[in-house]
Amino acid sequence: MNPWKRWFGNKEPLDSTVPELDADNIPNHVAVIMDGNGRWAQKRGLPRVAGHHAGMKNVKKITMAANEIGVKILTLYAFSTENWKRPRDEVDFLMKLPLEFFPKEIDELIRNNVQIRMTGWEEGLPDATLKVIKDAIARTKGNTGLILNFALNYGSRKEMIAGMKAMLGDIEQGKISIEEISEQSFSQYLLTSELPDPDLMIRTSGEQRISNFMLWQLAYSELCFTESYWPEFTEQHFFDAVKEYQSRARRYGGL
Incomplete structure (x- = not known):
C-alpha cells in the first residue's frame, strides 16, 4: 500500500483527495515557518494567544502527515530571536506551550519512532520550558524515525x-x-x-519572505507559500506542497 494511503495514529484515513505522490521523490528535509496564528485568531474575534494554542495543536497532525509519506526531518520555526520583542504576555504564553505539548503528545511521538531535537539558543528560555524540551529530547534520543526539529529562540544571522x-x-x-x-x-x-x-521550505499565512530563517541552509531549497494560516494548514495542504515540490526541477545552477 502506498504510504500516503495509510492511516494515521488516530485511525482516521487520509482524505481521498490527497494527490498521488512519487514515493521516490519525497523531500528528505522539510522546513516550515508556522505563520499566521495571531491573524487566524483575530479573524475569529479571539485573542492572539488562542491562535498560538490552535497552532500548537496542529504540530502533531502535520508531523504525522510528514512521517506517513517518508519525510526524514521536519523543522518547525517555533520562536525566533526577534519574537522576544512581542508583548510580554504573548511571549509568556508561547513559552508555556511546550509545557502542554510535550507531556500530552510525547507518548504518541515515541510510539511513532519520532526523535525530538531543538535548533536555537538555550539562553533566555525559561527553566521550565527548557527542562520539558530537554526531557523530550532525552526520551526520544534513541528513536530512528522522523526527526521533529524545533527552531526555538533561533535566528539565522545570529547563527x-x-x-x-x-x-x-x-x-x-x-x-x-x-x-x-x-x-x-x-x-x-x-x-x-x-x-x-532543507529540500522544501513552506511558509503559511500568505507572507512571502524568509524572516531570518535558515538563510544559509535554504540557498537551494524549493520555496512554497500558502495563503492558509498555520492553525488551518491541513494534511491536504502539506501533501499539496510536496506535490508542488515534485513538479519542480532542481538544477542547483546547472542545466
Missing part, C-alpha cells in the same frame, strides 16, 4: 555570526587554516551541522 566567530577562533588556534574554509567546512559551525539542508 552565522556565531559560526564565523567560532571558525575564526579555530583559525587563531591553528585548528583550521584559511585555505581549508569552504561551504562544507563553514556549515559545520552552524547549529544545523548534523542536519542536511
Whole structure:
C-alpha cells in the first residue's frame, strides 16, 4: 500500500483527495515557518494567544502527515530571536506551550519512532520550558524515525555570526587554516551541522519572505507559500506542497 494511503495514529484515513505522490521523490528535509496564528485568531474575534494554542495543536497532525509519506526531518520555526520583542504576555504564553505539548503528545511521538531535537539558543528560555524540551529530547534520543526539529529562540544571522566567530577562533588556534574554509567546512559551525539542508521550505499565512530563517541552509531549497494560516494548514495542504515540490526541477545552477 502506498504510504500516503495509510492511516494515521488516530485511525482516521487520509482524505481521498490527497494527490498521488512519487514515493521516490519525497523531500528528505522539510522546513516550515508556522505563520499566521495571531491573524487566524483575530479573524475569529479571539485573542492572539488562542491562535498560538490552535497552532500548537496542529504540530502533531502535520508531523504525522510528514512521517506517513517518508519525510526524514521536519523543522518547525517555533520562536525566533526577534519574537522576544512581542508583548510580554504573548511571549509568556508561547513559552508555556511546550509545557502542554510535550507531556500530552510525547507518548504518541515515541510510539511513532519520532526523535525530538531543538535548533536555537538555550539562553533566555525559561527553566521550565527548557527542562520539558530537554526531557523530550532525552526520551526520544534513541528513536530512528522522523526527526521533529524545533527552531526555538533561533535566528539565522545570529547563527552565522556565531559560526564565523567560532571558525575564526579555530583559525587563531591553528585548528583550521584559511585555505581549508569552504561551504562544507563553514556549515559545520552552524547549529544545523548534523542536519542536511532543507529540500522544501513552506511558509503559511500568505507572507512571502524568509524572516531570518535558515538563510544559509535554504540557498537551494524549493520555496512554497500558502495563503492558509498555520492553525488551518491541513494534511491536504502539506501533501499539496510536496506535490508542488515534485513538479519542480532542481538544477542547483546547472542545466
